[in-house]
Amino acid sequence: MIAFRCGSVPEVIDDGVTGFVVSTIEEAVKAVSTLNLLNRKKIREVFEARFTSEIMAKIMYGFTRSSSVKTPQVKNIRKT
DSSP states (O other): OEEEEETHHHHSSSSSHHHHHHSSSSHHHHHHHHHGGGGGHHHHHHHHHHSSHHHHHHHHHHHHHHHOOOOOOOOOOOOO
């Protein structure tokens, strides 16, 4: 994968391991010729360690459990 350095890209792609994070078109063009150097087995290992539904559920559960933000109670309001 080749992606531009913006948003969450640096957190999702391990530069040089699971893809290449670039800042310019020129860097993207250079990265194309090095895609074959990425280890597909390693990419899969990283994916399974970080992004499976089970892992993501655990992360989200931990986030919601540790969040200090209270979920507002919503009352059932009916218009009559």
